[in-house]
Amino acid sequence: MTTLCRPAIAVPEHVITLEETLELARTLHAEHQQLALVLRLIENTGVSTRHIVQPIDATLRHPGFEKRNALYEAEAKDRVPEVVRRALEQGEVSPEEIDLLIYVSCTGFMMPSLTAWMINELGFRTDTRQLPIAQLGCAAGGAAINRAHDFCRAYPEANVLIVACEFCSLCYQPTDLGVGSLLSNGLFGDAIAAAVVRGKGGHGVWLERNGSHLVPETEDWISYAVRDTGFHFMLDKRVPGTMEMLAPALRTLADQHRWDVTDLDFYIVHAGGPRILDDLCRFLSLSPETFRFSRATLTERGNIASAVVFDALNRLFEEGAVRAPGTGLIAGFGPGITAEMVLGRWTAASQDQSAAHDAARFAPTGRSADEALGRPVDPPAAAPAR
Secondary structure: OOEEEOOEEEOOOEEEEHHHHHHHHHHHOOOOOOHHHHHHHHHOOOOOEEEEOOOHHHHOOOOOHHHHHHHHHHHHHHHHHHHHHHHHHHHOOOHHHOOEEEEEOOOOOOOOOHHHHHHHHOOOOOOOEEEEEOOOHHHHHHHHHHHHHHHHHHOOOOEEEEEEEEEHHHHOOOOOOOHHHHHHHOOEOEEEEEEEEEOOOOOEEEEEEEEEEEEEEEOOOEEEEEEOOEEEEEEOOOHHHOHHHHHHHHHHHHHHOOOOOOOOOEEEEOOOOHHHHHHHHHHOOOOHHHHHHHHHHHHHHOEOHHHHHHHHHHHHHHHOOOOOOOEEEEEEEEOEEEEEEEEEEEOOHHHHHHHHHHHHHHOOOOOOHHHHOOOOOOOOOOOOOO
16 A cells, blocks of 8 residues: 655745735835735735745845756755655655655756756665656645655555755746735745655555646646746736635545545645635635644745645644544645645554554455455556666
């Protein structure tokens, strides 16, 4: 059974508060005709603090795309190794046991991907497969989990390491003065996350079914304009209302698995903004408390793009209130407009052993403990070449 283990998270040391963000907006854009609207929108994000890789005065200076991207690479190489080390420790595997590296980022560009550097510098095998995901934005965290799930279903003995590295502050563009751009300046933060997905063993979330959904004709709602100065984030004013179109996809995935999306034990979703979470409560008939982990990530760290689902999932581990084999949903939302969704069951070290023991005791003859617990049983498949 494929298991998503506890993620490791790191945020940079430089912090900017909501009050500082609002004061910067007032100072830098005092003559903006829609300043009052911008300030109100930033206040309504629910973001209290964000972490950024540079002090704010350096962040506000644009040295050019080349230097920005060089800084992205240097910061990634400096900060990723410690997060990877902790993720491997929490997944109870060594670098040599990883069969696939998935690297997720939409805030900088490297070729070859950071996966090549990690293989050379962090002790991974030279035959480790590499999968960089660069253009799914905030949905990429969910996509990475799903591709790891697919790989482990194909190779049940395999292990996957996911790394999400997002330095959104390095995409700040001082000349972008649209309301959407100014709102983004007060919403996004920086973070690194990593998590192990194991085809066999491990403790965390047993992954059972995944899916993807794209809302037609919404390609330009969230996008990058690539210019001489780098990536310019484009945000359509219709984006906050996308949950009306994506909530049915979450319901359909649960229905296909014969689960009730309104009656799961945990929900880990991308916190793009408070309206996304509020609308999911409304369209799925859920209480605001349901998305407490995503709300906490948004409040304390802002929208950290693909790393959100891992940060929120880590908070689920910290709380430790879900009992095995509790059911849950993980979902990332991003450009496309795209949803990447996965259903799974919660387990922990002692709970896993107890649940499996009870299932084995009461399982009819010829049924495995997995079948007795209602878990899908993966068909046999060959192990990956090592």
